[in-house]
Amino acid sequence: MEGRSATNSSSEAILSESHGADLLSKLPSREGWSEPLVLYNNYWIRPRIAATIMRLQSSFRPRHDDIILASNPKCGTTWMKALAFVITNRSRYDIENNHPLLSCHPHEVVPFIEIPLNGDMNYVETLPSPRLLATHMPLSLFPKSLAASSCCRIVYVCRHPKDAFVSRWHFENKICRGNNIDLENAFSMFSEGFSAYGPFWEHCLEYWRESTTSPDKVLFLKYEDLMSEPVKYVKRLAAFLGVPFSTKEEEDGIPEEVVRLCSFDKLSTLHTNQTGDMVRRANLIIENSAFFRKGKVGDWVNHMSEEMGRKLDCIVEEKLKGSGLVL
């Protein structure tokens, strides 16, 4: 079943905490991935995260200078966290020496709003301004206060769905710890729009539309563009975040240094990212290395048949038709 055909209305997304648990139990639920997903406001979400998003509807307090890094899972979140952190903190930390990113995983330096690090729900509230936060929440599930805030900036990173799917499939098998999810099965679920935070294309479209109507508020970037012209997009990102590189910085090659420090080759080989675990909650511990697999464009060909590739391309083309977005 695809998300859009469901009946739960958007007003349900803004119910208060006391109604949250009750609502959660009434949402359509489906199994297939490493955990069952519930259909919340037309998106398939892990139940605990849906519950957190419900709570955030009334509790999240945006700040005017918040920067939100948004993405579908497996589309470059870790990379974007690293880039935005290095760019916005470059006056505090020397990029070449003792940078925090050399000893901390990008997910530690930029927390998710709806996935509390070490289970601490209040963590984001305690951060000093300006906050750099991340989310996989679809735009339509943003807490009302955040959606209404005209000041905070959003950077959305998107990726070709074939590579995002293959990355997701590997990740699910990793967190399942040996409980293999069959690729064909996973593919048909993903193609129906059934995957964490899916339908994938609806997620992209919401941010895409917002970026076209409010380009000062939402910067829409693609993983593939970042890969092919990293310096160009790192400069664009810095300008959007209000901290453009000066002529002197450009002459000194600072944008290139940012690109190098945040590259897959650099981050994936750091001890901190090769070892250790990330505790999402008591029964969900993810190895830090699970966020660094190949970091390539086009790896789908090593896992999917050409026919599967064509099928997903057709679905995505149809879904994005008329939007101006091409993936």
Ligand SMILES: Nc1ncnc2c1ncn2[C@@H]1O[C@H](COP(=O)(O)OS(=O)(=O)O)[C@@H](OP(=O)(O)O)[C@H]1O
């Ligand atoms: N620095 C850097 N540069 C380029 N690519 C990178 C980088 N860091 C992580 N990756 C690759 O991104 C994929 C993981 O996506 P996410 O970071 O969005 O995952 S998550 O949503 O945070 O779970 C996953 O892609 P695949 O390799 O295709 O699985 C990672 O390897």
